[in-house]
Amino acid sequence: MYLRRTQRRRRDGSAVGYVQLAHNRRVGGVTRAEVLLNLGREDELDLEGLRRLARSIGRYTDGEPGDAAEAAGEGLEVVESRPFGGVFVLDALWRRLGVADAIAAALGARRFATDVERVLFALVANRALKPFSKLAAAEWASRDVHVPGLAEMDEDQAYRAMDVLSAADTEAGVQEAVFFACADLLNLEVDLLFFDTTSTYFERDEPETGPDGAPGFRALGHSKDHRPDLPQVVIGLAVTREGIPVRVWVWPGNTNDQTVIKEVKDDLAGWRLGALCVGRRPRLLLG
Numbered sequence: 001m002y003l004r005r006t007q008r009r010r011r012d013g014s015a016v017g018y019v020q021l022a023h024n025r026r027v028g029g030v031t032r033a034e035v036l037l038n039l040g041r042e043d044e045l046d047l048e049g050l051r052r053l054a055r056s057i058g059r060y061t062d063g064e065p066g067d068a069a070e071a072a073g074e075g076l077e078v079v080e081s082r083p084f085g086g087v088f089v090l091d092a093l094w095r096r097l098g099v100a101d102a103i104a105a106a107l108g109a110r111r112f113a114t115d116v117e118r119v120l121f122a123l124v125a126n127r128a129l130k131p132f133s134k135l136a137a138a139e140w141a142s143r144d145v146h147v148p149g150l151a152e153m154d155e156d157q158a159y160r161a162m163d164v165l166s167a168a169d170t171e172a173g174v175q176e177a178v179f180f181a182c183a184d185l186l187n188l189e190v191d192l193l194f195f196d197t198t199s200t201y202f203e204r205d206e207p208e209t210g211p212d213g214a215p216g217f218r219a220l221g222h223s224k225d226h227r228p229d230l231p232q233v234v235i236g237l238a239v240t241r242e243g244i245p246v247r248v249w250v251w252p253g254n255t256n257d258q259t260v261i262k263e264v265k266d267d268l269a270g271w272r273l274g275a276l277c278v279g280r281r282p283r284l285l286l287g
Helices: 047-061 065-072 085-097 100-109 117-128 134-144 155-167 169-188 257-267
Strands: 004-009 017-028 031-042 192-201 231-241 244-252 275-278 284-287
Touching: 017 100, 085 100, 100 117, 100 169, 100 257, 117 134, 117 155, 134 155, 155 169, 169 244, 192 257, 231 257, 244 257
Parallel strands: 192 275
Antiparallel strands: 004 017, 017 031, 192 231, 231 244, 275 284
């Protein structure tokens, strides 16, 4: 195998050289040059590319195939590399369930400096793949994985996005849209729902207090974890027959179960659901 040079003469009498990669082949007792690759006009050749090719061939023939592969990549610089698989799967599921569209619909015409939907997805992906604090989650999404549509984020953006999502109208709209997307996808029965509350406590000595001295969100109350000495919050959850969550609520730790029934009823009234039973001794709330 060798480089073969040919020459053609133009109409104006000038000559133009061409370079080819060829080898000699014997056919019927006659040796002929067989062209394997036309490299182009001699005056337009990528000479540096040919030098790199020659170096890579030389290294390979000298018994260093690894160096040959490196030589083939000369001139290229790896700027960044991040894993993508887990985030890719979660992003596809996120969109299949309509979460992205639900957040966009809930935000409406409001505009934010941060892509709220992408930041919220990054937080959810982090919780699913490698749970961290908000600060560490921001660093994870910015450096350790590739999140489509999000080059980087910081801790403040994470908290601002969560504040936007926790607004009453945004949260309710997103939960409703996601639930019905799941109901359609999983063919859930929603003719009967179940609702109950629990509590979870925080390892801190003192409960929160508001500016007026009134109890804050993390407050002392009736603890279902048998820790009345620690501040807590009350969590409410409505589920289907199969235990699939429909909607979740969080209230201050001193909230009485009986005071939230009307709120739950009002929140679910427009969801076109069936009957709802409440508590360990089921009572019909909606029907």
